[in-house]
Amino acid sequence: MxxxxxxxxxxxxxxxxxxxxxxxxxxxxxxxxxxxxxxxxxxxxxxxxxxxxxxxxxxxxxxxxxxxxxxxxxxxxxxxxxxxxxxxxxxxxxxxxxxxxxxxxxxxxxxxxxxxxxxxxxxxxxxxxxxxxxxxxxxxxxxxxxxxxxxxxxxxxxxxxxxxxxxxxxEDQLLADLARVVDENEEYTRRYRPVLKETAAKNWDHAVVLADGPLHGLGEEGALAFTEIAMVPGQCFHLLDYRHGPMVLNGEHTLTVVLVQAGEEKLQKDLIQDLQRHGGTVVTVAASEGTELKDNLPGVDVNVEIGGDISWIARGIPFIFVCQILAFEKAMVLGKNPDEPKGLDAFITLIYS
CATH class of the missing domain: 3.40.50.10490 (Glucose-6-phosphate isomerase like protein; domain 1)
Known part of the structure:
Protein backbone atom coordinates (compact mmCIF):
# COMPACT_ATOMS: atom_id res chain seq x y z
CA MET A 1 0.00 0.00 0.00
CA GLU A 171 -20.87 27.82 18.74
CA ASP A 172 -21.81 24.42 20.09
CA GLN A 173 -23.79 23.45 16.98
CA LEU A 174 -20.70 23.76 14.80
CA LEU A 175 -18.76 21.61 17.24
CA ALA A 176 -21.54 19.02 17.27
CA ASP A 177 -21.57 18.94 13.46
CA LEU A 178 -17.80 18.47 13.38
CA ALA A 179 -18.08 15.62 15.87
CA ARG A 180 -20.67 13.99 13.64
CA VAL A 181 -18.58 14.09 10.44
CA VAL A 182 -15.60 12.75 12.38
CA ASP A 183 -17.67 9.84 13.69
CA GLU A 184 -19.05 9.09 10.21
CA ASN A 185 -15.76 9.50 8.35
CA GLU A 186 -14.68 5.86 8.17
CA GLU A 187 -18.01 4.58 6.82
CA TYR A 188 -18.28 7.51 4.40
CA THR A 189 -14.80 7.04 2.90
CA ARG A 190 -15.23 3.30 2.45
CA ARG A 191 -18.66 3.73 0.88
CA TYR A 192 -17.60 6.24 -1.74
CA ARG A 193 -14.12 5.08 -2.62
CA PRO A 194 -15.27 2.42 -5.17
CA VAL A 195 -17.39 4.79 -7.25
CA LEU A 196 -14.73 7.49 -7.12
CA LYS A 197 -12.16 4.92 -8.25
CA GLU A 198 -14.35 4.26 -11.28
CA THR A 199 -14.57 7.99 -11.89
CA ALA A 200 -10.79 8.31 -11.79
CA ALA A 201 -10.58 5.81 -14.65
CA LYS A 202 -12.66 8.02 -16.96
CA ASN A 203 -11.03 9.96 -19.77
CA TRP A 204 -10.10 13.23 -18.06
CA ASP A 205 -6.67 14.83 -17.88
CA HIS A 206 -7.23 17.91 -15.73
CA ALA A 207 -9.44 18.80 -12.77
CA VAL A 208 -11.46 21.80 -11.66
CA VAL A 209 -12.82 22.20 -8.12
CA LEU A 210 -15.69 24.63 -7.47
CA ALA A 211 -16.36 25.76 -3.90
CA ASP A 212 -17.42 28.94 -2.14
CA GLY A 213 -17.01 30.71 1.17
CA PRO A 214 -14.98 29.04 3.93
CA LEU A 215 -14.49 25.96 1.76
CA HIS A 216 -12.89 27.80 -1.14
CA GLY A 217 -9.38 27.72 0.34
CA LEU A 218 -9.88 24.04 1.12
CA GLY A 219 -11.04 23.60 -2.48
CA GLU A 220 -7.76 25.13 -3.64
CA GLU A 221 -6.00 22.45 -1.63
CA GLY A 222 -8.21 19.84 -3.30
CA ALA A 223 -7.12 21.15 -6.69
CA LEU A 224 -3.50 21.04 -5.55
CA ALA A 225 -3.96 17.37 -4.62
CA PHE A 226 -4.66 16.60 -8.28
CA THR A 227 -1.52 18.46 -9.30
CA GLU A 228 0.79 16.94 -6.70
CA ILE A 229 -0.57 13.41 -6.28
CA ALA A 230 -1.83 12.58 -9.79
CA MET A 231 0.40 15.12 -11.53
CA VAL A 232 -2.47 16.43 -13.64
CA PRO A 233 -3.35 20.15 -13.65
CA GLY A 234 -5.81 21.19 -10.94
CA GLN A 235 -7.54 24.54 -10.48
CA CYS A 236 -10.14 25.94 -8.09
CA PHE A 237 -12.76 28.63 -8.62
CA HIS A 238 -15.87 29.98 -6.96
CA LEU A 239 -19.02 28.34 -8.32
CA LEU A 240 -20.81 31.05 -10.27
CA ASP A 241 -17.59 32.95 -10.88
CA TYR A 242 -16.35 30.04 -12.97
CA ARG A 243 -18.47 31.30 -15.85
CA HIS A 244 -16.49 34.54 -15.94
CA GLY A 245 -13.77 33.26 -18.22
CA PRO A 246 -12.26 29.99 -16.90
CA MET A 247 -15.16 27.83 -18.11
CA VAL A 248 -13.98 28.35 -21.68
CA LEU A 249 -11.36 25.63 -21.04
CA ASN A 250 -13.87 23.14 -19.64
CA GLY A 251 -14.33 20.30 -22.11
CA GLU A 252 -14.72 16.57 -22.58
CA HIS A 253 -11.42 15.85 -20.82
CA THR A 254 -12.24 17.94 -17.72
CA LEU A 255 -13.19 16.56 -14.33
CA THR A 256 -15.24 19.10 -12.37
CA VAL A 257 -15.91 18.58 -8.65
CA VAL A 258 -18.76 20.82 -7.46
CA LEU A 259 -19.59 21.45 -3.82
CA VAL A 260 -23.36 22.05 -3.75
CA GLN A 261 -24.89 24.14 -0.98
CA ALA A 262 -28.47 24.50 0.20
CA GLY A 263 -30.13 27.66 -1.11
CA GLU A 264 -30.19 29.28 -4.54
CA GLU A 265 -30.58 25.84 -6.03
CA LYS A 266 -31.68 27.09 -9.45
CA LEU A 267 -28.45 29.06 -9.88
CA GLN A 268 -26.35 26.04 -8.93
CA LYS A 269 -28.40 23.67 -11.08
CA ASP A 270 -28.04 25.97 -14.09
CA LEU A 271 -24.27 26.04 -13.61
CA ILE A 272 -24.04 22.25 -13.35
CA GLN A 273 -26.14 21.86 -16.49
CA ASP A 274 -23.76 24.24 -18.25
CA LEU A 275 -20.89 22.00 -17.18
CA GLN A 276 -22.69 18.93 -18.50
CA ARG A 277 -23.08 20.58 -21.90
CA HIS A 278 -19.29 20.88 -22.07
CA GLY A 279 -19.14 17.08 -22.12
CA GLY A 280 -16.71 16.40 -19.27
CA THR A 281 -17.00 14.38 -16.07
CA VAL A 282 -19.02 16.03 -13.27
CA VAL A 283 -18.93 15.01 -9.60
CA THR A 284 -21.23 16.79 -7.17
CA VAL A 285 -20.87 16.78 -3.39
CA ALA A 286 -24.13 17.63 -1.60
CA ALA A 287 -25.84 17.17 1.75
CA SER A 288 -28.34 14.31 1.85
CA GLU A 289 -30.75 16.70 3.58
CA GLY A 290 -31.35 20.40 3.16
CA THR A 291 -31.11 20.49 -0.66
CA GLU A 292 -33.27 18.94 -3.37
CA LEU A 293 -30.65 19.61 -6.01
CA LYS A 294 -28.97 16.22 -5.55
CA ASP A 295 -32.19 14.47 -6.70
CA ASN A 296 -32.68 16.58 -9.80
CA LEU A 297 -29.45 16.35 -11.78
CA PRO A 298 -29.76 13.67 -14.44
CA GLY A 299 -26.47 12.97 -16.16
CA VAL A 300 -24.16 13.87 -13.30
CA ASP A 301 -21.52 11.14 -13.19
CA VAL A 302 -21.42 10.83 -9.40
CA ASN A 303 -23.22 12.54 -6.55
CA VAL A 304 -21.47 12.13 -3.21
CA GLU A 305 -23.89 12.64 -0.34
CA ILE A 306 -22.76 14.16 2.94
CA GLY A 307 -25.01 12.77 5.64
CA GLY A 308 -27.43 15.04 7.42
CA ASP A 309 -28.17 18.73 7.42
CA ILE A 310 -24.80 19.81 8.79
CA SER A 311 -23.19 23.23 8.75
CA TRP A 312 -21.27 24.57 5.78
CA ILE A 313 -17.91 24.50 7.55
CA ALA A 314 -18.30 20.91 8.78
CA ARG A 315 -18.87 19.74 5.19
CA GLY A 316 -15.25 20.53 4.42
CA ILE A 317 -14.04 17.26 5.97
CA PRO A 318 -15.99 14.91 3.69
CA PHE A 319 -15.51 17.29 0.75
CA ILE A 320 -11.70 17.23 0.80
CA PHE A 321 -11.70 13.42 0.85
CA VAL A 322 -13.40 13.37 -2.56
CA CYS A 323 -10.54 15.36 -4.09
CA GLN A 324 -7.85 13.39 -2.29
CA ILE A 325 -9.05 9.93 -3.26
CA LEU A 326 -9.83 10.96 -6.84
CA ALA A 327 -6.27 12.28 -7.12
CA PHE A 328 -4.80 9.09 -5.66
CA GLU A 329 -6.85 6.79 -7.88
CA LYS A 330 -5.96 8.86 -10.94
CA ALA A 331 -2.29 8.45 -10.06
CA MET A 332 -2.86 4.68 -10.06
CA VAL A 333 -4.53 4.85 -13.48
CA LEU A 334 -1.60 6.85 -14.86
CA GLY A 335 1.06 4.62 -13.27
CA LYS A 336 2.43 7.44 -11.07
CA ASN A 337 4.04 7.13 -7.65
CA PRO A 338 1.91 9.42 -5.45
CA ASP A 339 4.34 9.22 -2.53
CA GLU A 340 7.26 10.81 -4.36
CA PRO A 341 6.17 13.33 -7.00
CA LYS A 342 9.21 14.43 -8.95
CA GLY A 343 10.63 17.78 -7.92
CA LEU A 344 8.74 18.14 -4.62
CA ASP A 345 9.97 18.04 -1.02
CA ALA A 346 7.95 17.61 2.16
CA PHE A 347 9.07 21.04 3.38
CA ILE A 348 11.27 23.80 2.02
CA THR A 349 14.49 25.00 3.62
CA LEU A 350 15.81 28.29 2.30
CA ILE A 351 19.56 28.85 2.10
CA TYR A 352 20.72 32.27 3.24
CA SER A 353 24.17 33.54 2.35
Whole structure:
Protein backbone atom coordinates (compact mmCIF):
# COMPACT_ATOMS: atom_id res chain seq x y z
CA MET A 1 0.00 0.00 0.00
CA UNK A 2 1.27 3.47 -0.85
CA UNK A 3 1.81 5.88 2.05
CA UNK A 4 -0.59 8.33 0.44
CA UNK A 5 -3.31 5.69 0.23
CA UNK A 6 -2.85 4.69 3.85
CA UNK A 7 -2.85 8.30 5.02
CA UNK A 8 -6.07 9.05 3.16
CA UNK A 9 -7.94 5.91 4.14
CA UNK A 10 -6.87 5.86 7.80
CA UNK A 11 -7.43 9.52 8.51
CA UNK A 12 -10.62 8.72 10.45
CA UNK A 13 -8.31 7.47 13.22
CA UNK A 14 -6.32 10.70 13.22
CA UNK A 15 -9.50 12.80 13.12
CA UNK A 16 -10.79 11.12 16.28
CA UNK A 17 -7.49 11.77 18.08
CA UNK A 18 -7.49 15.37 16.90
CA UNK A 19 -11.05 15.84 18.11
CA UNK A 20 -10.14 14.52 21.54
CA UNK A 21 -6.91 16.52 21.72
CA UNK A 22 -8.40 19.88 20.68
CA UNK A 23 -11.42 19.31 22.93
CA UNK A 24 -9.00 18.69 25.81
CA UNK A 25 -7.29 21.99 25.05
CA UNK A 26 -10.53 23.97 24.99
CA UNK A 27 -9.81 25.66 28.32
CA UNK A 28 -6.34 26.76 27.20
CA UNK A 29 -7.68 28.10 23.90
CA UNK A 30 -10.63 29.89 25.47
CA UNK A 31 -8.25 31.52 27.94
CA UNK A 32 -5.97 32.51 25.05
CA UNK A 33 -8.83 34.32 23.30
CA UNK A 34 -9.80 35.98 26.59
CA UNK A 35 -6.23 37.06 27.30
CA UNK A 36 -5.84 38.61 23.85
CA UNK A 37 -9.23 40.08 22.97
CA UNK A 38 -8.14 42.20 19.98
CA UNK A 39 -10.32 40.22 17.52
CA UNK A 40 -7.79 40.65 14.71
CA UNK A 41 -6.27 37.54 13.21
CA UNK A 42 -3.52 36.83 10.71
CA UNK A 43 -3.17 33.25 9.45
CA UNK A 44 0.27 32.36 8.09
CA UNK A 45 1.02 29.33 5.93
CA UNK A 46 2.87 27.99 2.89
CA UNK A 47 1.49 25.88 0.06
CA UNK A 48 -1.26 23.64 1.47
CA UNK A 49 -1.25 25.40 4.82
CA UNK A 50 -1.62 28.79 3.09
CA UNK A 51 -4.71 27.49 1.31
CA UNK A 52 -6.09 26.43 4.69
CA UNK A 53 -5.17 29.88 6.00
CA UNK A 54 -7.48 31.34 3.35
CA UNK A 55 -10.33 29.14 4.57
CA UNK A 56 -9.59 30.27 8.14
CA UNK A 57 -9.62 33.90 7.00
CA UNK A 58 -13.13 33.40 5.66
CA UNK A 59 -14.27 31.53 8.77
CA UNK A 60 -13.02 34.10 11.28
CA UNK A 61 -13.55 37.15 9.07
CA UNK A 62 -17.29 36.44 9.01
CA UNK A 63 -17.50 36.71 12.81
CA UNK A 64 -19.02 39.85 14.31
CA UNK A 65 -16.49 42.54 15.13
CA UNK A 66 -13.61 40.45 13.80
CA UNK A 67 -11.09 40.97 11.01
CA UNK A 68 -8.96 38.20 9.54
CA UNK A 69 -6.24 37.99 6.91
CA UNK A 70 -4.17 35.22 5.34
CA UNK A 71 -0.53 35.71 4.32
CA UNK A 72 1.85 33.34 2.56
CA UNK A 73 5.09 32.97 4.50
CA UNK A 74 7.25 33.68 1.47
CA UNK A 75 5.25 36.81 0.67
CA UNK A 76 5.89 38.15 4.15
CA UNK A 77 9.62 37.40 3.96
CA UNK A 78 9.98 39.38 0.74
CA UNK A 79 7.63 42.25 1.70
CA UNK A 80 7.62 42.59 5.52
CA UNK A 81 7.11 46.37 5.51
CA UNK A 82 3.96 46.08 3.43
CA UNK A 83 2.29 44.06 6.19
CA UNK A 84 3.30 46.34 9.07
CA UNK A 85 -0.18 47.74 9.79
CA UNK A 86 -1.80 44.33 9.38
CA UNK A 87 0.48 42.70 11.94
CA UNK A 88 0.23 45.35 14.65
CA UNK A 89 -2.19 44.39 17.44
CA UNK A 90 -3.19 41.14 15.76
CA UNK A 91 -3.10 37.50 16.80
CA UNK A 92 -0.84 35.42 14.56
CA UNK A 93 -1.85 31.80 13.89
CA UNK A 94 0.75 29.74 12.04
CA UNK A 95 -0.14 26.56 10.15
CA UNK A 96 2.51 24.00 9.25
CA UNK A 97 2.95 20.25 8.89
CA UNK A 98 6.56 20.16 10.08
CA UNK A 99 7.06 23.49 11.82
CA UNK A 100 10.36 23.64 9.93
CA UNK A 101 9.44 25.39 6.67
CA UNK A 102 11.80 28.35 6.42
CA UNK A 103 9.23 30.88 5.20
CA UNK A 104 6.97 30.27 8.17
CA UNK A 105 9.70 29.99 10.81
CA UNK A 106 11.57 33.11 9.71
CA UNK A 107 8.35 35.10 9.28
CA UNK A 108 7.05 34.08 12.72
CA UNK A 109 10.39 34.99 14.29
CA UNK A 110 10.42 38.41 12.63
CA UNK A 111 6.79 39.15 13.53
CA UNK A 112 7.23 38.08 17.15
CA UNK A 113 10.45 40.02 17.63
CA UNK A 114 9.25 43.17 15.91
CA UNK A 115 5.63 43.39 17.05
CA UNK A 116 5.48 41.21 20.15
CA UNK A 117 2.02 39.96 19.22
CA UNK A 118 0.59 36.66 20.51
CA UNK A 119 1.32 33.61 18.37
CA UNK A 120 -0.63 30.36 18.27
CA UNK A 121 1.03 27.60 16.24
CA UNK A 122 -0.62 24.47 14.84
CA UNK A 123 1.68 21.77 13.52
CA UNK A 124 2.19 18.03 13.31
CA UNK A 125 5.65 17.79 14.84
CA UNK A 126 6.61 18.45 18.44
CA UNK A 127 9.73 20.44 19.38
CA UNK A 128 9.67 22.22 16.03
CA UNK A 129 11.32 25.49 15.00
CA UNK A 130 8.22 27.68 15.38
CA UNK A 131 7.56 26.79 19.00
CA UNK A 132 10.16 29.20 20.49
CA UNK A 133 8.09 32.07 19.09
CA UNK A 134 4.68 30.70 20.12
CA UNK A 135 2.54 31.51 23.14
CA UNK A 136 0.34 28.44 22.59
CA UNK A 137 1.30 25.34 20.61
CA UNK A 138 -1.02 22.71 19.21
CA UNK A 139 1.03 19.74 18.01
CA UNK A 140 -0.60 16.65 16.53
CA UNK A 141 2.11 14.18 15.54
CA UNK A 142 -0.44 11.43 14.75
CA UNK A 143 -1.45 13.51 11.71
CA UNK A 144 2.02 13.88 10.21
CA UNK A 145 2.10 12.66 6.61
CA UNK A 146 5.17 10.65 5.68
CA UNK A 147 4.42 11.04 1.98
CA UNK A 148 5.44 14.30 0.32
CA UNK A 149 1.89 15.38 -0.54
CA UNK A 150 -0.30 16.32 2.39
CA UNK A 151 -3.67 14.60 2.84
CA UNK A 152 -4.27 13.47 6.43
CA UNK A 153 -2.38 16.53 7.65
CA UNK A 154 -4.62 18.86 5.65
CA UNK A 155 -7.86 17.30 6.86
CA UNK A 156 -6.77 17.47 10.49
CA UNK A 157 -5.45 21.02 10.22
CA UNK A 158 -8.84 21.98 8.83
CA UNK A 159 -10.62 20.23 11.71
CA UNK A 160 -8.39 22.02 14.24
CA UNK A 161 -9.16 25.41 12.65
CA UNK A 162 -12.89 24.71 12.57
CA UNK A 163 -12.87 23.67 16.23
CA UNK A 164 -10.88 26.78 17.07
CA UNK A 165 -13.62 28.81 15.42
CA UNK A 166 -16.26 26.95 17.43
CA UNK A 167 -14.48 27.89 20.66
CA UNK A 168 -13.98 31.49 19.55
CA UNK A 169 -17.64 31.91 18.60
CA UNK A 170 -18.88 29.65 21.41
CA GLU A 171 -20.87 27.82 18.74
CA ASP A 172 -21.81 24.42 20.09
CA GLN A 173 -23.79 23.45 16.98
CA LEU A 174 -20.70 23.76 14.80
CA LEU A 175 -18.76 21.61 17.24
CA ALA A 176 -21.54 19.02 17.27
CA ASP A 177 -21.57 18.94 13.46
CA LEU A 178 -17.80 18.47 13.38
CA ALA A 179 -18.08 15.62 15.87
CA ARG A 180 -20.67 13.99 13.64
CA VAL A 181 -18.58 14.09 10.44
CA VAL A 182 -15.60 12.75 12.38
CA ASP A 183 -17.67 9.84 13.69
CA GLU A 184 -19.05 9.09 10.21
CA ASN A 185 -15.76 9.50 8.35
CA GLU A 186 -14.68 5.86 8.17
CA GLU A 187 -18.01 4.58 6.82
CA TYR A 188 -18.28 7.51 4.40
CA THR A 189 -14.80 7.04 2.90
CA ARG A 190 -15.23 3.30 2.45
CA ARG A 191 -18.66 3.73 0.88
CA TYR A 192 -17.60 6.24 -1.74
CA ARG A 193 -14.12 5.08 -2.62
CA PRO A 194 -15.27 2.42 -5.17
CA VAL A 195 -17.39 4.79 -7.25
CA LEU A 196 -14.73 7.49 -7.12
CA LYS A 197 -12.16 4.92 -8.25
CA GLU A 198 -14.35 4.26 -11.28
CA THR A 199 -14.57 7.99 -11.89
CA ALA A 200 -10.79 8.31 -11.79
CA ALA A 201 -10.58 5.81 -14.65
CA LYS A 202 -12.66 8.02 -16.96
CA ASN A 203 -11.03 9.96 -19.77
CA TRP A 204 -10.10 13.23 -18.06
CA ASP A 205 -6.67 14.83 -17.88
CA HIS A 206 -7.23 17.91 -15.73
CA ALA A 207 -9.44 18.80 -12.77
CA VAL A 208 -11.46 21.80 -11.66
CA VAL A 209 -12.82 22.20 -8.12
CA LEU A 210 -15.69 24.63 -7.47
CA ALA A 211 -16.36 25.76 -3.90
CA ASP A 212 -17.42 28.94 -2.14
CA GLY A 213 -17.01 30.71 1.17
CA PRO A 214 -14.98 29.04 3.93
CA LEU A 215 -14.49 25.96 1.76
CA HIS A 216 -12.89 27.80 -1.14
CA GLY A 217 -9.38 27.72 0.34
CA LEU A 218 -9.88 24.04 1.12
CA GLY A 219 -11.04 23.60 -2.48
CA GLU A 220 -7.76 25.13 -3.64
CA GLU A 221 -6.00 22.45 -1.63
CA GLY A 222 -8.21 19.84 -3.30
CA ALA A 223 -7.12 21.15 -6.69
CA LEU A 224 -3.50 21.04 -5.55
CA ALA A 225 -3.96 17.37 -4.62
CA PHE A 226 -4.66 16.60 -8.28
CA THR A 227 -1.52 18.46 -9.30
CA GLU A 228 0.79 16.94 -6.70
CA ILE A 229 -0.57 13.41 -6.28
CA ALA A 230 -1.83 12.58 -9.79
CA MET A 231 0.40 15.12 -11.53
CA VAL A 232 -2.47 16.43 -13.64
CA PRO A 233 -3.35 20.15 -13.65
CA GLY A 234 -5.81 21.19 -10.94
CA GLN A 235 -7.54 24.54 -10.48
CA CYS A 236 -10.14 25.94 -8.09
CA PHE A 237 -12.76 28.63 -8.62
CA HIS A 238 -15.87 29.98 -6.96
CA LEU A 239 -19.02 28.34 -8.32
CA LEU A 240 -20.81 31.05 -10.27
CA ASP A 241 -17.59 32.95 -10.88
CA TYR A 242 -16.35 30.04 -12.97
CA ARG A 243 -18.47 31.30 -15.85
CA HIS A 244 -16.49 34.54 -15.94
CA GLY A 245 -13.77 33.26 -18.22
CA PRO A 246 -12.26 29.99 -16.90
CA MET A 247 -15.16 27.83 -18.11
CA VAL A 248 -13.98 28.35 -21.68
CA LEU A 249 -11.36 25.63 -21.04
CA ASN A 250 -13.87 23.14 -19.64
CA GLY A 251 -14.33 20.30 -22.11
CA GLU A 252 -14.72 16.57 -22.58
CA HIS A 253 -11.42 15.85 -20.82
CA THR A 254 -12.24 17.94 -17.72
CA LEU A 255 -13.19 16.56 -14.33
CA THR A 256 -15.24 19.10 -12.37
CA VAL A 257 -15.91 18.58 -8.65
CA VAL A 258 -18.76 20.82 -7.46
CA LEU A 259 -19.59 21.45 -3.82
CA VAL A 260 -23.36 22.05 -3.75
CA GLN A 261 -24.89 24.14 -0.98
CA ALA A 262 -28.47 24.50 0.20
CA GLY A 263 -30.13 27.66 -1.11
CA GLU A 264 -30.19 29.28 -4.54
CA GLU A 265 -30.58 25.84 -6.03
CA LYS A 266 -31.68 27.09 -9.45
CA LEU A 267 -28.45 29.06 -9.88
CA GLN A 268 -26.35 26.04 -8.93
CA LYS A 269 -28.40 23.67 -11.08
CA ASP A 270 -28.04 25.97 -14.09
CA LEU A 271 -24.27 26.04 -13.61
CA ILE A 272 -24.04 22.25 -13.35
CA GLN A 273 -26.14 21.86 -16.49
CA ASP A 274 -23.76 24.24 -18.25
CA LEU A 275 -20.89 22.00 -17.18
CA GLN A 276 -22.69 18.93 -18.50
CA ARG A 277 -23.08 20.58 -21.90
CA HIS A 278 -19.29 20.88 -22.07
CA GLY A 279 -19.14 17.08 -22.12
CA GLY A 280 -16.71 16.40 -19.27
CA THR A 281 -17.00 14.38 -16.07
CA VAL A 282 -19.02 16.03 -13.27
CA VAL A 283 -18.93 15.01 -9.60
CA THR A 284 -21.23 16.79 -7.17
CA VAL A 285 -20.87 16.78 -3.39
CA ALA A 286 -24.13 17.63 -1.60
CA ALA A 287 -25.84 17.17 1.75
CA SER A 288 -28.34 14.31 1.85
CA GLU A 289 -30.75 16.70 3.58
CA GLY A 290 -31.35 20.40 3.16
CA THR A 291 -31.11 20.49 -0.66
CA GLU A 292 -33.27 18.94 -3.37
CA LEU A 293 -30.65 19.61 -6.01
CA LYS A 294 -28.97 16.22 -5.55
CA ASP A 295 -32.19 14.47 -6.70
CA ASN A 296 -32.68 16.58 -9.80
CA LEU A 297 -29.45 16.35 -11.78
CA PRO A 298 -29.76 13.67 -14.44
CA GLY A 299 -26.47 12.97 -16.16
CA VAL A 300 -24.16 13.87 -13.30
CA ASP A 301 -21.52 11.14 -13.19
CA VAL A 302 -21.42 10.83 -9.40
CA ASN A 303 -23.22 12.54 -6.55
CA VAL A 304 -21.47 12.13 -3.21
CA GLU A 305 -23.89 12.64 -0.34
CA ILE A 306 -22.76 14.16 2.94
CA GLY A 307 -25.01 12.77 5.64
CA GLY A 308 -27.43 15.04 7.42
CA ASP A 309 -28.17 18.73 7.42
CA ILE A 310 -24.80 19.81 8.79
CA SER A 311 -23.19 23.23 8.75
CA TRP A 312 -21.27 24.57 5.78
CA ILE A 313 -17.91 24.50 7.55
CA ALA A 314 -18.30 20.91 8.78
CA ARG A 315 -18.87 19.74 5.19
CA GLY A 316 -15.25 20.53 4.42
CA ILE A 317 -14.04 17.26 5.97
CA PRO A 318 -15.99 14.91 3.69
CA PHE A 319 -15.51 17.29 0.75
CA ILE A 320 -11.70 17.23 0.80
CA PHE A 321 -11.70 13.42 0.85
CA VAL A 322 -13.40 13.37 -2.56
CA CYS A 323 -10.54 15.36 -4.09
CA GLN A 324 -7.85 13.39 -2.29
CA ILE A 325 -9.05 9.93 -3.26
CA LEU A 326 -9.83 10.96 -6.84
CA ALA A 327 -6.27 12.28 -7.12
CA PHE A 328 -4.80 9.09 -5.66
CA GLU A 329 -6.85 6.79 -7.88
CA LYS A 330 -5.96 8.86 -10.94
CA ALA A 331 -2.29 8.45 -10.06
CA MET A 332 -2.86 4.68 -10.06
CA VAL A 333 -4.53 4.85 -13.48
CA LEU A 334 -1.60 6.85 -14.86
CA GLY A 335 1.06 4.62 -13.27
CA LYS A 336 2.43 7.44 -11.07
CA ASN A 337 4.04 7.13 -7.65
CA PRO A 338 1.91 9.42 -5.45
CA ASP A 339 4.34 9.22 -2.53
CA GLU A 340 7.26 10.81 -4.36
CA PRO A 341 6.17 13.33 -7.00
CA LYS A 342 9.21 14.43 -8.95
CA GLY A 343 10.63 17.78 -7.92
CA LEU A 344 8.74 18.14 -4.62
CA ASP A 345 9.97 18.04 -1.02
CA ALA A 346 7.95 17.61 2.16
CA PHE A 347 9.07 21.04 3.38
CA ILE A 348 11.27 23.80 2.02
CA THR A 349 14.49 25.00 3.62
CA LEU A 350 15.81 28.29 2.30
CA ILE A 351 19.56 28.85 2.10
CA TYR A 352 20.72 32.27 3.24
CA SER A 353 24.17 33.54 2.35
Missing amino acids: YLTENEIMSQHLALKKTWEYITGRRGDLTNFFSRYPQRRFVFLGCGSSYMLAKSARCMFGACAGTTANAVAGGDYLVHPEYYKEMMQESILITLSRSGQTSEIVRSAAHIKERYGIPVLSISMKDQNDIMPYSDVDLTMDWCYDQSVCQTRTVTNLYLALAMLLGFYRQ
